[in-house]
Amino acid sequence: MKKLLKIFTALVLGVTLLQAAAFEKTAKGGGTEIMISSDKPLTPGNNKLLITIKDTKYKDAKVSVKVFMPEMPGMPRMEAEADATAMGDGMYDADLNFSMSGTWQVWVYIAPTDGKKVRIKTSLNI
Numbered sequence: 240m241k242k243l244l245k246i247f248t249a250l251v252l253g254v255t256l257l258q259a260a261a262f263e264k265t266a267k268g269g270g271t272e273i274m275i276s277s278d279k280p281l282t283p284g285n286n287k288l289l290i291t292i293k294d295t296k297y298k299d300a301k302v303s304v305k306v307f308m309p310e311m312p313g314m315p316r317m318e319a320e321a322d323a324t325a326m327g328d329g330m331y332d333a334d335l336n337f338s339m340s341g342t343w344q345v346w347v348y349i350a351p352t353d354g355k356k357v358r359i360k361t362s363l364n365i
């Protein structure tokens with residue numbers, strides 16, 4: 240019975256963790272690492288991205304995100320930008336509109352209160 244309870248608890252925990260982030264990706268740049276995640280699967284249109292910065296030296300940083308898709312045959316360059324909202328504990332929320340499906344370049348800017356601004360480049364598929 241105890242064993243069953245353990246298995247059940249593990250299952251519930253597992254499902255909870257899965258629901259916690261439908262999308263997750265780490266990216267590195269400027270000597271630091273961030274995690275980009277989303278509660279919901281990414282879709283064309285509005286998405287809320289959560290940026291987690293582990294490095295405590297960026298605790299009170301201003302974070303902004305630029306996403307873009309370079310020009311494609313018969314299609315202009317597409318771009319969206321957002322200032323992220325600080326949620327505490329190195330977490331930042333950014334609302335971004337991805338105007339179509341495909342591969343998007345993601346540039347995350349971290350501007351510490353004191354020191355050099357950092358840019359982290361990555362990409363994601365929608």
Ligand SMILES: [Cu+2]
Binds near residue numbers: 311314341
């Ligand atoms: Cu495109």
